[in-house]
Amino acid sequence: xxxxxxxxxxxxxxxxxxxxxxxxxxxxxLDSDKGxxxxxxxMQIMFDKGLLVRKKEGKKHIxxxxxxxxxxxxxxxxxxxxxxxxxxxxxxxxSFLGNAKPTKKELDAIKAMIKQMEKDA
Amino acid sequence: xxxxxxxxxxxxxxxxxxxxxxxxxxxxxLDSDKGxxxxxxxMQIMFDKGLLVRKKEGKKHIxxxxxxxxxxxxxxxxxxxxxxxxxxxxxxxxSFLGNAKPTKKELDAIKAMIKQMEKDA
DNA sequence: TTTCATCTACGAATTATTTCGTAACAAACA
DNA sequence: TGTTTGTTACGAAATAATTCGTAGATGAAA
Numbered sequence: 001x002x003x004x005x006x007x008x009x010x011x012x013x014x015x016x017x018x019x020x021x022x023x024x025x026x027x028x029x030l031d032s033d034k035g036x037x038x039x040x041x042x043m044q045i046m047f048d049k050g051l052l053v054r055k056k057e058g059k060k061h062i063x064x065x066x067x068x069x070x071x072x073x074x075x076x077x078x079x080x081x082x083x084x085x086x087x088x089x090x091x092x093x094x095s096f097l098g099n100a101k102p103t104k105k106e107l108d109a110i111k112a113m114i115k116q117m118e119k120d121a
Numbered sequence: 122x123x124x125x126x127x128x129x130x131x132x133x134x135x136x137x138x139x140x141x142x143x144x145x146x147x148x149x150x151l152d153s154d155k156g157x158x159x160x161x162x163x164m165q166i167m168f169d170k171g172l173l174v175r176k177k178e179g180k181k182h183i184x185x186x187x188x189x190x191x192x193x194x195x196x197x198x199x200x201x202x203x204x205x206x207x208x209x210x211x212x213x214x215x216s217f218l219g220n221a222k223p224t225k226k227e228l229d230a231i232k233a234m235i236k237q238m239e240k241d242a
Numbered sequence: 243t244t245t246c247a248t249c250t251a252c253g254a255a256t257t258a259t260t261t262c263g264t265a266a267c268a269a270a271c272a
Numbered sequence: 273t274g275t276t277t278g279t280t281a282c283g284a285a286a287t288a289a290t291t292c293g294t295a296g297a298t299g300a301a302a
Binding site: 143144145157158161162165179180181182 | 278279280281282
């Protein structure tokens with residue numbers, strides 16, 4: 001997967017949310033204290049890297065993320081399990097349950113997922 | 122929590138593994154193609170930042186991580202759920218089950234954890 | 243057209259991170 | 273003692289990432 005820096009991830013997150021957006025829209029969504037041209041430049045760089053796609057519309061560009069949120073999620077997940085948890089699935093699960101503090105409803109949904117997995121296996 | 126860069130995390134991981142180690146030991150464990158003084162400098166910076174502690178032993182320093190692995194794990198977890206998953210516990214759980222591909226045994230252990238949580242709640 | 247308000251492009255400054263060379267220091271020991 | 277070896281300290285170079293200013297392009301409006 002194409003690599004991205006932290007700021008770039010922030011922009012990807014905005015675009016996953018907005019689907020498609022102009023630089024101005026992204027800049028406003030970021031609500032940062034940095035200048036507009038900073039966001040512009042970052043998005044241009046991301047376009048050059050292939051992280052974003054864009055099409056011209058009037059005088060502006062409309063950008064989209066060129067990487068699926070789910071792909072990034074899966075990579076982040078694998079990466080974290082491998083590095084921070086040394087590959088320990090159980091340690092990871094434990095930290096997850098402790099930190100996400102799932103509600104009763106969510107726990108039920110998770111149990112259902114597990115049941116489904118067991119059936120598929 | 123104190124922030125750390127990527128390279129710094131690599132060193133933390135080694136130290137969590139080794140418990141306590143000299144620069145040389147860390148450098149060897151990293152098995153990188155960079156010079157020894159690079160590792161040395163990084164560890165000095167981390168010491169200055171308070172990420173590591175050390176004690177003199179003979180002419181060398183023995184370093185330890187000054188941040189618990191579990192704390193870093195919990196932070197990474199919260200961070201990831203919040204950013205990459207937009208706070209969606211279920212999305213996260215789904216990605217986890219899909220990527221970690223827990224074995225039957227691990228699934229059982231996870232179910233036990235859930236049962237325990239439900240009892241505590 | 244000319245003017246005006248947006249936008250983009252892009253070079254360059256700034257800041258953060260990583261890397262390394264060299265000097266100096268400390269312990270061991272010939 | 274003086275030489276060798278392993279180690280630290282530290283400045284500074286190299287690289288990467290972020291930020292911004294300014295010039296120029298584009299479309300809309302007078």
